Amino acid sequence: MLCTDCLALRDQVAIYENELDMLHEEHQTQQLTDIQQLKGVKNPRRSGTGQLGSLRADRHVFISDSGAKGTIESLVEPSDGVATVTVEFPTPDVTPTILGIKEYYCQLEESLQFEFKATSAVSLGDHKVAELAKGPKVAVTDASKVTDVGELKNLIAELQRELADLEKCGEELEVEIEERKEVYLEEIAELQVRRPCGDSQSPPAIGWTCVCSCVTLCCVEELENAQADLDTQMKEQCADYDELLSEKMALDIEIAAYRDLVELEEDRLCYL
DSSP, X not given: OHHHHHHHHHXXXXXXXXXXXXXXXXXXXXXXXXXXXXXXXOOOOBOTTSOBOOOEEEEEEEEOTTSOEEEEEEEEOTTTOOEEEEEEXXXXXXXXXXXXXXXXXXXXXXXXXXXXXXXXXXXXXXXXOOOOSSSXXXXXXXXXXXXXXXXXXXXXXXXXXXXXXXXXXXXXXXXHHHHHHHHHHHHHHHHHHTOOOSTTTHHHHHHHHHHHHHHHHHHHHHHHHHHHHHXXXXXXXXXXXXXXXXXXXXXXXXXXXXXXXXXXXXXXXXXX
């Protein structure tokens, strides 16, 4: 999806370049037309012998502070050297700006293609994370399909809330693990103290203690597995959050580039 957007942006840059070339051609055509019209104008001025005074066209090339080239054409009288008509045709050079924008989009396209290949090469594996009662896994929206900056901000805020809930749930599970561990250890100690004396009663008491120990270990293992699953889920949520931040930064860069392009176009139109 992002590669398609980059290709569309590159096509749009090509369209802008074509429009710029057409504007240059129209400007040059209009300039030549104005020069021809000015050369065709004759100023009838009587001389001492009754002949018409001839006009001479002078062209001066100048360079402005911004680096734009322009020409000044003057129709002057050979006799007195007074300019009768002065026409100024500024031609701003925006070629370096267009080339810089084109290079930026090419680099952006290459980087996005590299990120897409790297993401597709990562294997997710066949490990399935079990759902927890207190912290069910929430499906994350595909950020590549979201183009609105407001929606991205809402999605980031939602992921931050989910991350805070998961951290809180993890802390509660750790506290619960410690509490159950202490309770089970106390029960084991009480059972060992209450074990009756005598050879006939000794084996059942030992067997019951072993059963309680096994149950306690199983519960502890279940809690540890639940905590590991929760940590994995939190890492996935953090990875999604980092990906959204990267896409937001890319969108901010594109918006800034568009604003610069609009400002350059406005400056260019002011010179026309």
